[in-house]
Amino acid sequence: MALVPGSAGPLAGSSFVAVQRWRHHMSRFEAMPREQQDHTFGRAHDTNEELEDAPASAHVKRTAQESFEPEAFVLRRSMPWAEGNVGGLVFTAFGHSFDAFEALLRRMSGAEDGITDALFTFTEPETGAYFWCPPMHEGQLDLRAVGLDAR
Numbered sequence: 001m002a003l004v005p006g007s008a009g010p011l012a013g014s015s016f017v018a019v020q021r022w023r024h025h026m027s028r029f030e031a032m033p034r035e036q037q038d039h040t041f042g043r044a045h046d047t048n049e050e051l052e053d054a055p056a057s058a059h060v061k062r063t064a065q066e067s068f069e070p071e072a073f074v075l076r077r078s079m080p081w082a083e084g085n086v087g088g089l090v091f092t093a094f095g096h097s098f099d100a101f102e103a104l105l106r107r108m109s110g111a112e113d114g115i116t117d118a119l120f121t122f123t124e125p126e127t128g129a130y131f132w133c134p135p136m137h138e139g140q141l142d143l144r145a146v147g148l149d150a151r
Contacts, residue, residue, distance in 0.1 A: 002015050002073075002094040002095055003015050003096055003135075004097075004135075005096065008096075010144055011135075011145050012135060013135030013137075013142070014132060014134050014135045015094050015095065015096065015133040016095055016096070016097060016098050016130065017092055017093065017095075017130070017133055018074075018092070018093045018098060018101045018128065018129075018131075019090065019091070019092050019129050019130075019131065020090070020125050020127065020128040021088065021089075021090050021091075021125070021126045021127045021128075022088045022090075022091060022123050022124065022125050022126065023086065023088040023123065023124055023125075023126050024087060024088040024089065024122060024123045025123065025124075026087070026122070028121065028122040029121075032121075032122075038051060039051070039054060039055050039057075039058055040058065040059065040119060040121060040122070041058060041059050041060060041118075042054035042055075042058030042059055042061055043060060055118070057115050057116065057117060057118040058118055059108075059117055059118060059119050062107050062108050062117040063107065063108065063117070065100070068100070068103055068104075068107075071100075072099075072101075072104050073095065074093040074094060074095040074100045074101055074104070075093070075094040075095070076091070076092070076093050077091075077092050078090060078091045078092070088123060088126070089123075094133070098130060134146075
């Protein structure tokens with residue numbers, strides 16, 4: 001779940017978000033044979049179907065949220081960016097804490113088992129930041145968790 005549960009007191013209903021900007025080196029990706037491209041993501045380029053025989057380094061295998069104990073659930077969204085001939089992806093992950101996001105990053109980097117996510121063959125994180133998104137109460141931001149009462 002992407003929201004802090006109701007049992008969490010004043011943080012209930014809030015969310016934490018991690019934002020990263022990734023830079024893609026598309027010439028590296030385009031130089032790969034099609035099969036290697038598919039195995040990088042773990043999906044078939046033409047159909048977007050997940051590959052049964054994808055290698056352990058495939059992105060879908062490294063970040064399968066249900067494969068973590070406990071499950072590393074985050075609500076993930078991304079958006080491409082470009083400045084001239086340079087571009088990549090802005091990635092956001094919302095969760096009830098930063099724990100799941102950190103678990104995903106540890107696995108992608110190979111910190112768990114030495115297997116690095118194949119995405120790193122053509123992309124790299126440039127920036128990153130963490131934010132707290134306060135809950136809403138009666139249509140307004142509820143900032144009581146930080147000692148502010150907007151009423």
